[in-house]
Amino acid sequence: MGALPPNPQNVWTKKKMMTPGSEAELAEAVAGASGPFSIQGGGTRGLAVEGEVLSSRGLSGVELYEPGALTLVVKAGTPVAEVEALLAAQKQRLAFEPMDHRGLLGTDGEPTIGGVIAANVSGPRRIQAGAARDHLLGVRFVDGSGQVVKNGGRVMKNVTGYDLVKLMCGAHGTLGVLTEVSLKVLPRAEASATVTVTGVDLPGAVRMMSAALGSPYDVTGAAYDAGTYQAHVRVEGFQDSAAYRSAKLVELLSPFGLAEVQEDAGDLWQGIRDVSAFHERAGDVWRISVKPSDAADLAPRLEAEALQFDWGGGLIWALVPEGTDLRARINVPGHATLVRAAQGTRARLGVFQPQPGPLAAISAGLRCQFDPRGILNPGLMG
Amino acid sequence: MEMPSPNPAILARKGRLAERLLAVLPADAVIQDEAETRAYECDALTAYKCPPLMVVLPRSTQEVSEVLRICHEEGVPVVPRGAGTSLAGGALPTADCVILGVARMNEVLETDLENRIIRVQTGRTNLSVSGAVEEEEFFYAPDPSSQLACAIAGNIAMNSGGAHCLKYGVTTNNLLGATMVMMDGTVVEIGGAHLDAGGLDLLGVICGSEGQLGVVTEATLRILRKPEGARPVLIGFDSNEVAGACVSGIIKAGVLPVAIEFMDRPCIKACEAFAKAGYPMCEALLIIEVEGSESEIGHQLGLITEIARSHNPVELREAGDTDEAARIWLGRKSAFGAMGQINDYMCLDGTIPVSSLPFVLRRIGEMSKEFGLDVANVFHAGDGNMHPLILFDANKPGDLETCEAFGAEILKLCVEAGGCLTGEHGVGIEKRDLMLHQYTEADLEAQLKVKDVFDPKWLLNPAKVFPLSVTASRRTLKLAAE
Numbered sequence: 030m031g032a033l034p035p036n037p038q039n040v041w042t043k044k045k046m047m048t049p050g051s052e053a054e055l056a057e058a059v060a061g062a063s064g065p066f067s068i069q070g071g072g073t074r075g076l077a078v079e080g081e082v083l084s085s086r087g088l089s090g091v092e093l094y095e096p097g098a099l100t101l102v103v104k105a106g107t108p109v110a111e112v113e114a115l116l117a118a119q120k121q122r123l124a125f126e127p128m129d130h131r132g133l134l135g136t137d138g139e140p141t142i143g144g145v146i147a148a149n150v151s152g153p154r155r156i157q158a159g160a161a162r163d164h165l166l167g168v169r170f171v172d173g174s175g176q177v178v179k180n181g182g183r184v185m186k187n188v189t190g191y192d193l194v195k196l197m198c199g200a201h202g203t204l205g206v207l208t209e210v211s212l213k214v215l216p217r218a219e220a221s222a223t224v225t226v227t228g229v230d231l232p233g234a235v236r237m238m239s240a241a242l243g244s245p246y247d248v249t250g251a252a253y254d255a256g257t258y259q260a261h262v263r264v265e266g267f268q269d270s271a272a273y274r275s276a277k278l279v280e281l282l283s284p285f286g287l288a289e290v291q292e293d294a295g296d297l298w299q300g301i302r303d304v305s306a307f308h309e310r311a312g313d314v315w316r317i318s319v320k321p322s323d324a325a326d327l328a329p330r331l332e333a334e335a336l337q338f339d340w341g342g343g344l345i346w347a348l349v350p351e352g353t354d355l356r357a358r359i360n361v362p363g364h365a366t367l368v369r370a371a372q373g374t375r376a377r378l379g380v381f382q383p384q385p386g387p388l389a390a391i392s393a394g395l396r397c398q399f400d401p402r403g404i405l406n407p408g409l410m411g
Numbered sequence: 412m413e414m415p416s417p418n419p420a421i422l423a424r425k426g427r428l429a430e431r432l433l434a435v436l437p438a439d440a441v442i443q444d445e446a447e448t449r450a451y452e453c454d455a456l457t458a459y460k461c462p463p464l465m466v467v468l469p470r471s472t473q474e475v476s477e478v479l480r481i482c483h484e485e486g487v488p489v490v491p492r493g494a495g496t497s498l499a500g501g502a503l504p505t506a507d508c509v510i511l512g513v514a515r516m517n518e519v520l521e522t523d524l525e526n527r528i529i530r531v532q533t534g535r536t537n538l539s540v541s542g543a544v545e546e547e548e549f550f551y552a553p554d555p556s557s558q559l560a561c562a563i564a565g566n567i568a569m570n571s572g573g574a575h576c577l578k579y580g581v582t583t584n585n586l587l588g589a590t591m592v593m594m595d596g597t598v599v600e601i602g603g604a605h606l607d608a609g610g611l612d613l614l615g616v617i618c619g620s621e622g623q624l625g626v627v628t629e630a631t632l633r634i635l636r637k638p639e640g641a642r643p644v645l646i647g648f649d650s651n652e653v654a655g656a657c658v659s660g661i662i663k664a665g666v667l668p669v670a671i672e673f674m675d676r677p678c679i680k681a682c683e684a685f686a687k688a689g690y691p692m693c694e695a696l697l698i699i700e701v702e703g704s705e706s707e708i709g710h711q712l713g714l715i716t717e718i719a720r721s722h723n724p725v726e727l728r729e730a731g732d733t734d735e736a737a738r739i740w741l742g743r744k745s746a747f748g749a750m751g752q753i754n755d756y757m758c759l760d761g762t763i764p765v766s767s768l769p770f771v772l773r774r775i776g777e778m779s780k781e782f783g784l785d786v787a788n789v790f791h792a793g794d795g796n797m798h799p800l801i802l803f804d805a806n807k808p809g810d811l812e813t814c815e816a817f818g819a820e821i822l823k824l825c826v827e828a829g830g831c832l833t834g835e836h837g838v839g840i841e842k843r844d845l846m847l848h849q850y851t852e853a854d855l856e857a858q859l860k861v862k863d864v865f866d867p868k869w870l871l872n873p874a875k876v877f878p879l880s881v882t883a884s885r886r887t888l889k890l891a892a893e
Contacts, residue, residue, distance in 0.1 A: 097659030186834035195615020364609030
């Protein structure tokens with residue numbers, strides 16, 4: 030891992046850390062402090078800012094799990110591994126397939142469920158099952174003045190008042206510190222089958238993935254590796270059903286290249302989820318979200334050292350030389366996040382894409398309302 | 412139901428406001444004649460009516476922007492309106508408001524099958540969105556019961572669901588982008604054809620904000636390829652408890668049907684009398700639909716019937732063909748019409764944890780006796796979204812009030828059971844005053860702060876969603892500032 034840039038997370042975790050043992054303690058800590066705070070779950074996602082670390086790790090444990098109602102309520106600092114093991118014992122899972130950032134960022138520590146939700150972390154299945162935000166039913170959080178707020182609940186359909194649940198998911202702790210989350214969980218599929226099409230170029234792969242995603246076969250993964258010229262399409266479900274649909278997809282996709290079924294491709298999809306192709310390689314890593322059909326024209330403009338395409342082409346991972354301003358090369362609607370870079374580059378380019386004026390004003394207004402003193406992850410999102 | 416008294420200063424300025432609006436809109440897009448504004452005096456919650464000051468029917472985002480800018484400058488409240496099918500009074504006017512109807516904005520702007528999206532003007536009806544891509548075998552998933560009439564604008568405002576959201580999610584899970592006009596006339600673009608809009612999830616908070624944060628004029632929606640086929644099974648039980656246990660058993664077994672509908676005896680009886688679908692007379696009836704190829708459907712129905720049999724059903728009927736499938740759905744789909752034939756009714760919309768189903772149904776039965784009004788229950792059992800229908804006689808003095816009091820008690824029961832006041836209809840005026848049963852003042856304050864950002868003068872649909880006492884200072888601040 031010697032080639033990796035210094036991990037900014039480790040720079041700040043050497044500093045003071047506060048680890049409240051309850052929501053009330055956390056609220057008191059925020060109310061009484063002048064900040065700024067760097068909000069941290071497991072500290073594995075490389076999003077630390079300068080300031081005293083406020084950790085959610087003291088808030089851990091399952092509050093409620095009802096497999097028959099597909100509902101899980103869990104404290105924010107609970108390790109993701111613990112949640113996944115609990116669900117697996119009941120043949121259920123987090124369907125949005127959250128990425129593990131440790132390999133890509135060279136971080137260690139235990140990812141927490143609060144971190145997953147705060148960053149709205151989703152994986153390949155996002156195209157079919159939805160993102161983390163689509164599975165989040167309720168939240169409890171402490172806002173920037175130390176006030177405890179709840180929103181949503183534990184039921185799957187809830188339109189009672191404004192949906193602050195969505196607002197908190199992906200706010201990266203800038204609007205409040207999550208203390209508890211309620212999640213919709215789903216049955217784990219009995220079987221999975223992957224159709225791999227070999228010898229297909231990028232424009233062909235995007236068209237091919239589009240054909241698969243526009244088919245009635247309920248595709249739960251569609252990714253392309255520009256290095257090997259291989260596209261992968263995944264179906265999941267009961268054994269016979271997965272076999273039937275993968276056979277249908279082989280028929281549908283054969284005109285694009287040599288199409289073959291792989292029965293168990295769990296490692297392949299975990300690699301796509303965690304962008305393992307970039308793990309041992311130096312350089313900055315960007316995550317770009319675009320309309321899938323824009324991917325083929327955009328890719329050459331990026332002048333990247335390596336590219337990985339997920340979500341049918343709509344999610345592009347790009348490895349570029351350190352310090353590259355990739356946003357300047359993007360000429361289609363969407364946005365780019367700087368996932369891995371040295372501190373100086375992060376400071377210069379910003380982790381998140383700046384928003385157009387009116388949206389930036391709304392976002393700034395919301396941050397000001399929820400964190401009037403500007404002490405929660407200041408500067409992280411704008 | 413209390414509504415704020417109209418501001419006399421605004422009523423006095425009607426002429427000037429009309430003049431300014433007519434300067435930016437064609438003459439037929441501004442309705443100020445009292446006989447004609449009456450058509451907009453209520454939505455589908457017909458118990459409450461109030462003709463608005465004026466109605467405007469713009470045809471473009473630009474016209475909506477002009478209207479809002481003028482109303483903002485004049486300090487006039489605006490109530491946005493889709494197709495007026497809200498059951499919660501979301502589009503109920505006040506006498507000093509302008510109704511902004513989007514019904515004339517109903518074009519499909521872009522259909523993109525390759526990227527599986529459609530972009531529409533939000534006055535377009537829900538069903539006609541699917542209609543626009545039906546020939547290509549695609550559909551738009553959220554399917555509220557009112558889908559023939561209701562507009563996408565209202566679906567976004569209320570975050571509407573439907574019978575099939577167990578698998579496909581509700582509006583917020585299928586909305587990728589929006590063009591929205593802020594109260595001051597600013598037009599913002601949020602998200603688009605890519606899967607995740609950047610920055611804070613503004614789309615998430617706008618969806619379900621009941622027209623209080625902005626007016627969404629165009630929407631990018633996710634469309635899906637139709638499944639190869641779908642087929643329902645009908646299962647009757649002699650108790651609600653057993654039916655509830657069966658639902659839980661199916662979900663635990665890893666089957667995820669697209670719909671699990673539940674009807675109790677009073678509802679079965681009314682539907683049978685009305686639609687003659689051939690339903691068995693029993694305590695509880697489930698209609699469960701699965702999708703896929705013939706063999707996939709067969710496999711899933713096999714698992715479901717195996718679980719159902721372990722609960723000793725009194726009836727188990729698989730649809731052999733499309734005619735039989737239609738007959739199974741016939742009664743359920745006519746449930747509301749059937750109820751309307753025999754009585755006036757109020758349709759509730761609370762959600763409960765699926766595990767509390769037997770307890771909540773038993774309590775509703777007891778409360779029905781206490782209040783002396785009958786209740787029929789029909790609901791989406793997979794996600795716990797209940798629709799108790801309280802029967803009353805609108806011509807009998809006091810009956811509506813008793814019905815409302817009963818309804819409020821049922822919704823409080825839903826909250827006590829760990830659920831919520833509304834699963835898909837929205838708060839509107841109907842559940843406004845119950846909000847403090849679900850949320851603390853601090854919880855509500857966090858929501859009001861969001862409105863402060865989007866609509867600092869509190870002019871957009873201001874008397875909805877929150878108890879009037881909670882929003883009073885913000886709304887009067889607005890008046891005092893003038």
